[in-house]
Amino acid sequence: MSKPRIPVAEPELGEQELKNVTVAIKSGWVSSKGEFIERFEKGFANYVGTRHGVSTCNGTTALHLALVCLGVGKGDEVIVPSLTFVAVPNAVIYTGAKPVFVDSHPAYWCMDPQKIRKKISKKTKAIIPVHLYGHPCEMTPILEIAKEKGVYLIEDCAEAHGAEYKNRKVGCFGDISCFSFYGNKILTTGEGGMCLTDSSEYANSMKILRDHGMNPKKRYWHDFVGFNYRMTNLQAALGVAQLERIESTIRRKTWLASVYKEVLGKINNVTLAPEMPWARTVYWLYSILLRGVNRDRIMLDMDEAGVETRPFFYPAHKLPPYKTKEELIEAERLSKHGMNLPSSTKLSENEVLHVCDSLKRALVQQVR
Numbered sequence: 001m002s003k004p005r006i007p008v009a010e011p012e013l014g015e016q017e018l019k020n021v022t023v024a025i026k027s028g029w030v031s032s033k034g035e036f037i038e039r040f041e042k043g044f045a046n047y048v049g050t051r052h053g054v055s056t057c058n059g060t061t062a063l064h065l066a067l068v069c070l071g072v073g074k075g076d077e078v079i080v081p082s083l084t085f086v087a088v089p090n091a092v093i094y095t096g097a098k099p100v101f102v103d104s105h106p107a108y109w110c111m112d113p114q115k116i117r118k119k120i121s122k123k124t125k126a127i128i129p130v131h132l133y134g135h136p137c138e139m140t141p142i143l144e145i146a147k148e149k150g151v152y153l154i155e156d157c158a159e160a161h162g163a164e165y166k167n168r169k170v171g172c173f174g175d176i177s178c179f180s181f182y183g184n185k186i187l188t189t190g191e192g193g194m195c196l197t198d199s200s201e202y203a204n205s206m207k208i209l210r211d212h213g214m215n216p217k218k219r220y221w222h223d224f225v226g227f228n229y230r231m232t233n234l235q236a237a238l239g240v241a242q243l244e245r246i247e248s249t250i251r252r253k254t255w256l257a258s259v260y261k262e263v264l265g266k267i268n269n270v271t272l273a274p275e276m277p278w279a280r281t282v283y284w285l286y287s288i289l290l291r292g293v294n295r296d297r298i299m300l301d302m303d304e305a306g307v308e309t310r311p312f313f314y315p316a317h318k319l320p321p322y323k324t325k326e327e328l329i330e331a332e333r334l335s336k337h338g339m340n341l342p343s344s345t346k347l348s349e350n351e352v353l354h355v356c357d358s359l360k361r362a363l364v365q366q367v368r
């Protein structure tokens, strides 16, 4: 018999999700036409505060679509953080452009605005800040640099639905912003994604690009090579229901974080997840740094106690496809010491306390 385990993330799917998907199935619209798609696009764009939403089949295709829409391609460079999920540099590579990696800010772990400027070249076409693990990037200096250098800004909000920078939701700052609705994200459609923008020109272009590049006025006439990156009505049906509960999801994650803060804040070897004064973080995965101990050993001990954890991402500039000799000290340090703790909204207080307890026990083994 398998031991009961506390997972890092688990979606919360209820009656409304079931009802909407049933409606979609009974309607017969199971592919990329149907009432839920527009409802979800409009509803989500409205929630974030942009004029247009263009849904996609996942977050990676949302990034690719945004890059292609802005004309990024061969010979261009795109500035991305090194400490992020690999889909970000991958989407850049799909266009033929080259990702250029920037180090993390030591205090809040996202791309360090001070380190962007010296990575800008004549070839730079766009910057993709990633709001990592639910914490927003510092947008003011990033916006300034983008404006001054005349490069596009694409926000990657895949881990930060509902997070705010200076009381404005992330996803409002970029020329285009991209979201993922993968099963472990703050809002899920199973697989899914969306591009948000205020520009009707970009929105129309992305709608055509995601639909094989087909001319909307002339069926089977394709002016250029497009993609099939459409979301299905079934996914959108889930999304509409998930959107109704997003604020309660974020409240629950914030509460989980408050329990973690209170219990783990007193421990010497633990650095808590950041929350800058200008940020409303949504704690996608509650994350900590461990100092003076072997993180991987701690993770193994917690695993033994039935607690699932995740290490931070590897810095992309260390991965085989992107390997450089460059040192990005903060990204490397964070990657080595960081871990994500169970952050499912379904967790009870007792389960969170059990997670804390298993961490404390594992620490005692190493520290004594």
Ligand SMILES: *Cc1c(COP(=O)(O)O)cnc(C)c1O
Residues within 6 Å of the ligand: 058, 059, 060, 061, 084, 085, 087, 088, 130, 156, 158, 159, 180, 181, 182, 191, 192, 193
């Ligand atoms: C999850 C994620 C993506 C990719 O989303 P998928 O829906 O899995 O394709 C992109 N960027 C970041 C930062 C992510 O965490």
